[in-house]
Amino acid sequence: MTYGLDYWILFAIWCAGMPVGAFAFLHALVQRADAYTAADRMTKLAWSLITGGGLAALYLFRPQGSTFILWMAALVAVLVYIVDVRPKLNEVQRGNRW
Known part of the structure; x- marks a missing residue:
């Protein structure tokens, strides 16, 4: 069985998403x-539940098939925490460093 480029890109994102989710949680x-x-x-409770649920979803769901939307929602949730919160x-x- 041969896999296309799209499979390998999603696989790489899936592999990178799990440690990011763990770090966010x-x-x-x-x-x-x-x-x-x-x-x-x-x-804190809300963000702990969001990132914990996101981490669980990143581990349970794959970025292929019918669970793609759940996986994508989990990835977005942990990335919002990393980038915004x-x-x-x-x-x-830390306070103001100036």
């Missing part, structure tokens, strides 16, 4: 709860 767990409200984001939490906890 662990990062959400170890942050202070008051940092989320200070950063004007959802609560994490920098704000770090900024709040």
Whole structure:
């Protein structure tokens, strides 16, 4: 059986998505709860559940077939945490460096 380029690209993204999801989940767990409200984001519990559910979905679902939409939603959820929430939490906890 031969696989096309699209298969290998999605496979690489799937392999890269799992550690990113694990990092997002662990990062959400170890942050202070008051940092989320200070950063004007959802609560620690909400982000822990979102990233934990995203991590579980990234492990359970594949980017091919009928579960693609669930896998994509999980990937988007953890990437939103990495790109939006994490920098704000770090900024709040470190303070202004100027």
